[in-house]
Amino acid sequence: MTKVLGEATPVLTRRDTLGEGPAYDRVGGRLLWVDIHGHRVHELVADGDGAWRAGESWMMDAPVSAVVPHRDGGLVVAIGCEVRRLDADGTLTTIARIDTCGVSARLNDCKCDPRGRLLGGWLAYDLSEPGDSGAVWLERSTHAPVALHQKGTTSGPSFATGVDIVAVLSALGLTTLP
Helix, strand or coil, X not given: CCCCCCCCCCCCCCCCCCEEEEEEECCCCEEEEEECCCCEEEEEEECCCCCEEEEEEEECCCCEEEEEECCCCCEEEEECCEEEEECCCCCEEEEEECCCCCCCEEEEXXXXXXXXXXXXXXXXXXXXXCCCEEXXXXXXXXXXXXXXXXXXXXXXXXXXXXXXXXXXXXXXXXXXXX
């Protein structure tokens, strides 16, 4: 039996080509997400009365697959195979480039753990080979990418608060990493 909790009310009429990766920015009071094929980062902003309104929408120069708030303000976005910082004035600064071993690829579904490290997967644009994908960890202090594995498209990273374990869902199943 299904329990109905209430009626959903649309708060935005914007339509994305492939909208993904919602991330709530508690400090900024906004919901962030990306339109991968539309090359956009969007925000939905809470007003003081508990309602939501459309905020900024930033156009990127390539498919953008993830967005998370940066601890010092601004945003961190995954664009193609680069991790970039997006400042409030629209300036983009490359933080890291991910080595995909020559495969034409893009990052996919990135999240930050409680310690501020970024975990993300990457996949081949043409999805022709399941092995043409992997996961990387971006260290907070050095921004150095660390390859975690090179098999299976990584999606849905999740973190346990206070525990150094991450769960990664991929085409090969669920993996936990210390």
